[in-house]
Amino acid sequence: MPQQGPSWDLVADIQLLLQFHFMQNAFIAGTLVALLAGAAGYFVVLRGQSFAAHMLSQVGFPGAAAGVLLHVSPVLGLIVFCLAAALGIGWAGRDLDAGHRAESAAVGSILAFSLGLGLLFFRLYAGSAAGIYSFLFGTILGISDRDVQLTLVVAVLSFAALALIGRPLVFATVDPDVAEARGVNVQMLSIGFLVVLAFAVAITVQIVGTLLIFALLVAPGASALQLTARPGRALALSVALSLAFTWLGLALAYFTDLPVGFFITSLAFATYVLIRAAKGAALVRGGRLRFREPSFATPS
Amino acid sequence: MQQMLALDFMRNAFLTGGCIALAAGLVGYFVVLRNQVFTADALGHVAFTGSLGGLLAGLNLLIGVFGSCIAVALAIGTLGGRGRGRDIAIGTVFAWVLGVGVLFLSLYITARSAATGSVGVGVLFGSILGLQPFQVVVASITGIATCIVTLVVARPLLFLSVDPDVALARGVPTHALTALFLVLLAVTVAESVQAVGALLIFGLMVTPAAIAQNLSARPWLGMALSALIALTVVWAGLVLSFYISFPTSFFITSLAFLAYLASLAGRRVVRRLA
Amino acid sequence: MRDEVRLVDKKPDGRATAAVFDRAAVRLGGKVVWRDVSFEVAGGEFVAILGPNGAGKSTLLKALLGIVPLTAGSVKVFGQPVRRGNDEVGYLPQRRRFDPDLRIRAIDLVRMGLDGGQWGVPLPSKSKQERVEEMVALVGATGYAQRPVGELSGGEQQRILIAQALVSGARMLMLDEPLESLDLNNQQAISNLIRGICQRQGVTVLLVAHDVNPILPFVDRVVYVAGGQVVCGKPADVIRTETLTRLYGAPVEVLTTSDGRLVVVGQHEPVSYHADH
Numbered sequence A: 001m002p003q004q005g006p007s008w009d010l011v012a013d014i015q016l017l018l019q020f021h022f023m024q025n026a027f028i029a030g031t032l033v034a035l036l037a038g039a040a041g042y043f044v045v046l047r048g049q050s051f052a053a054h055m056l057s058q059v060g061f062p063g064a065a066a067g068v069l070l071h072v073s074p075v076l077g078l079i080v081f082c083l084a085a086a087l088g089i090g091w092a093g094r095d096l097d098a099g100h101r102a103e104s105a106a107v108g109s110i111l112a113f114s115l116g117l118g119l120l121f122f123r124l125y126a127g128s129a130a131g132i133y134s135f136l137f138g139t140i141l142g143i144s145d146r147d148v149q150l151t152l153v154v155a156v157l158s159f160a161a162l163a164l165i166g167r168p169l170v171f172a173t174v175d176p177d178v179a180e181a182r183g184v185n186v187q188m189l190s191i192g193f194l195v196v197l198a199f200a201v202a203i204t205v206q207i208v209g210t211l212l213i214f215a216l217l218v219a220p221g222a223s224a225l226q227l228t229a230r231p232g233r234a235l236a237l238s239v240a241l242s243l244a245f246t247w248l249g250l251a252l253a254y255f256t257d258l259p260v261g262f263f264i265t266s267l268a269f270a271t272y273v274l275i276r277a278a279k280g281a282a283l284v285r286g287g288r289l290r291f292r293e294p295s296f297a298t299p300s
Numbered sequence B: 001m002q003q004m005l006a007l008d009f010m011r012n013a014f015l016t017g018g019c020i021a022l023a024a025g026l027v028g029y030f031v032v033l034r035n036q037v038f039t040a041d042a043l044g045h046v047a048f049t050g051s052l053g054g055l056l057a058g059l060n061l062l063i064g065v066f067g068s069c070i071a072v073a074l075a076i077g078t079l080g081g082r083g084r085g086r087d088i089a090i091g092t093v094f095a096w097v098l099g100v101g102v103l104f105l106s107l108y109i110t111a112r113s114a115a116t117g118s119v120g121v122g123v124l125f126g127s128i129l130g131l132q133p134f135q136v137v138v139a140s141i142t143g144i145a146t147c148i149v150t151l152v153v154a155r156p157l158l159f160l161s162v163d164p165d166v167a168l169a170r171g172v173p174t175h176a177l178t179a180l181f182l183v184l185l186a187v188t189v190a191e192s193v194q195a196v197g198a199l200l201i202f203g204l205m206v207t208p209a210a211i212a213q214n215l216s217a218r219p220w221l222g223m224a225l226s227a228l229i230a231l232t233v234v235w236a237g238l239v240l241s242f243y244i245s246f247p248t249s250f251f252i253t254s255l256a257f258l259a260y261l262a263s264l265a266g267r268r269v270v271r272r273l274a
Numbered sequence C: 001m002r003d004e005v006r007l008v009d010k011k012p013d014g015r016a017t018a019a020v021f022d023r024a025a026v027r028l029g030g031k032v033v034w035r036d037v038s039f040e041v042a043g044g045e046f047v048a049i050l051g052p053n054g055a056g057k058s059t060l061l062k063a064l065l066g067i068v069p070l071t072a073g074s075v076k077v078f079g080q081p082v083r084r085g086n087d088e089v090g091y092l093p094q095r096r097r098f099d100p101d102l103r104i105r106a107i108d109l110v111r112m113g114l115d116g117g118q119w120g121v122p123l124p125s126k127s128k129q130e131r132v133e134e135m136v137a138l139v140g141a142t143g144y145a146q147r148p149v150g151e152l153s154g155g156e157q158q159r160i161l162i163a164q165a166l167v168s169g170a171r172m173l174m175l176d177e178p179l180e181s182l183d184l185n186n187q188q189a190i191s192n193l194i195r196g197i198c199q200r201q202g203v204t205v206l207l208v209a210h211d212v213n214p215i216l217p218f219v220d221r222v223v224y225v226a227g228g229q230v231v232c233g234k235p236a237d238v239i240r241t242e243t244l245t246r247l248y249g250a251p252v253e254v255l256t257t258s259d260g261r262l263v264v265v266g267q268h269e270p271v272s273y274h275a276d277h
Helices: A010-017 A021-046 A050-069 A074-092 A101-125 A129-137 A145-174 A176-181 A186-208 A219-227 A231-256 A260-286 B002-006 B008-033 B037-056 B061-079 B088-112 B118-125 B133-162 B164-169 B174-195 B198-205 B207-215 B219-243 B248-273 C002-007 C057-065 C106-115 C126-138 C154-166 C184-201 C213-218 C241-248
Strands: C017-028 C031-042 C046-050 C072-077 C089-092 C172-176 C204-208 C221-226 C229-233 C253-256 C262-265
Touching: A010 A231, A021 A050, A021 A145, A021 A186, A021 A219, A021 A231, A050 A074, A050 A101, A050 A129, A050 A186, A050 B088, A074 A145, A074 A186, A101 A129, A101 B037, A101 B118, A101 B198, A101 B207, A101 B248, A129 B088, A129 B118, A145 A176, A145 A186, A176 A186, A186 A231, A186 A260, A219 A231, A219 A260, A219 B088, A231 A260, A260 B088, B002 B008, B008 B037, B008 B133, B008 B174, B008 B198, B008 B207, B008 B219, B037 B061, B037 B088, B037 B118, B037 B174, B037 B198, B061 B133, B061 B174, B088 B118, B118 B198, B133 B164, B133 B174, B133 B219, B133 C106, B164 B174, B164 C089, B164 C106, B174 B198, B198 B207, B198 B219, B198 B248, B207 B219, B207 B248, B219 B248, C017 C057, C017 C204, C031 C057, C031 C072, C031 C204, C031 C221, C031 C229, C046 C057, C046 C184, C046 C213, C057 C072, C057 C089, C057 C172, C057 C204, C057 C221, C089 C154, C106 C126, C106 C154, C126 C154, C154 C172, C154 C184, C172 C184, C184 C204, C184 C213, C221 C241, C229 C241, C241 C253
Parallel strands: C046 C204, C046 C221, C089 C172, C172 C204
Antiparallel strands: C017 C031, C017 C072, C221 C229, C253 C262
């Protein structure tokens, strides 16, 4: 842990920050995570699938625990479990919507079961409490070289996939009927995106943990969409916010020795609140809405 | 069985777990009926942060849990938020609440050093075998009290949940009843946190109620079934964890989940036969 | 008892007055919905409440139910000031259908109309059970009363809700767009059912409708709400070009089609966002 506090000299501080191997790993993985989470997060908010992200991450928890238990990378366990869950959601056909009674009850039951299973795996491993916390709330410690390599592979693959399907995905999200008529395979796109989302969730859990996934995978996209309705700009803004949260969060956690999850969620929350407040103020001052909000992002 | 009940902590667990299960099953029936599953989830998050905040402030853990849950439940009621899982604002707020909880946890562990690291695990995943005597008393009494109050208001609450417009016209005090239910929900969440933990609340509050609603569309039978299923799951989980040293809350959530799958399958079979 | 005798006005034909509006006005969110509304509904009458979207038709019912307070004047139901929870009044609000996953039996919903507002666990009661079953039979819903209400069709749900509205012993039935979102056959069946209840049971019916045609043959009187004002009278007197033009303050024409249906043309329906959805 840090021997010195920050000196407020940027160059020196960054040197200080990166002097240890674990912090280098955390920053490399964190950067990849932030890039993918920011990009995927834009689509998550646009498609109103923040709940699916929440669900995937919780189902990933026993995966991480199983990865630890079987002495393979926890990231691998996360990927396997998240992928299985994503395909399950895709197979179930309709979007799992928390607004419906039967579905929210089903989802709630699955979530409780998977978290209980994760707890069991951790107990079987006889791991310390800290081990559980790091997968629930994220950590800056313990990201191994192998995890970084896996993250790199996953991030590159996911980015390639997003670049490929991004444009028809926006079309299919905004206007599924017309997209379908124009020959876009909406169903396949939906499942394809869920797979990308599963990858994004699996690697994001390393930094912010299972429970705080909203901070990196939803909040940046939601903030960006509050500010602009242009897809390109919103996507870039979402990635930028996500990178800023991650880098700042990692640095603050390093220098204060407090949990990284706290800083990232606080940054995400504060940004979202500020933007909403600014929007509210603009609304009052100008007597009308300055920023545009895509109406399809909020379910009626 | 005798061997099991000879142990003080097992007797405590059966008593407390039973009272909590009855309350969770009964209140949970309305949670599912009123579609407030994600309000319960959100309150679970608050319970985590509240209990650790209470500990950090040097207060009793119970004061933190009950205080924070009731305060937030009333705030949700006042703001009219429905706590739907899809709502981004709510998701972001509650991720932050958990983030603050982690901060408290880390501060608490640093302050007390060593051997307290598992206190957070207890809050997250429940620690029914490690209840302290005062927790047993408080949890049992509030559990029973919650059941009684719920039963007293059950009929108008049912009316309000199913048919709010007509209930209003028929003179049901809708605002007061909604607020009262949120308080009942908060108390039950705070209770359930002690049995199954903040993260596994669904297993005790939602799954038994969902099973009951799969089995019967009769409201009063449904309530009774929900409470009974919750009770069975908790007691069976305790017995299993006595013989197999896996975490109790793992058994509780797994049993509940298996029963839920069975009820779904059963409903499908019945529908096909009909 | 003496009070009641004094309060209930007897009409010349011996029928008691069911509802009286006397220079009533309602203001919602700072805007006057309607004012200076005065009309009477006789016991056993079938009254249609018509008017454009957002004119305050539902508000008229809510004033009668005591849900929306008056800002001026008075409203009386069966000679008494309005109050919530009046057993003599049955209410069927404007609504969408129940969720398909609502796992409550139809008969439980009807029972709620009887004692759903009371505190405490209900004890088994044979008389209440019989009363509920009697109402279910009256609306012809016995065949599906034991099924979860979410699984029933729109027409079936509507019958169950009418039974619920009647079960407390209602002598007045207030129905807010009961025919909306039903297909033609069900519109016919439900409006026949309502007429039967009105004629055979002597229940006063106030029915809010968008389109008067499905119920035109049975309507005794029409209450037309538009432009913050209300006109009341026989259908033929109210649904006329002159009356409606005066009410709307703009040229409106009433046409009769070859099969006797009434069509209001040139109706300037302002784009309105219903506050009471």
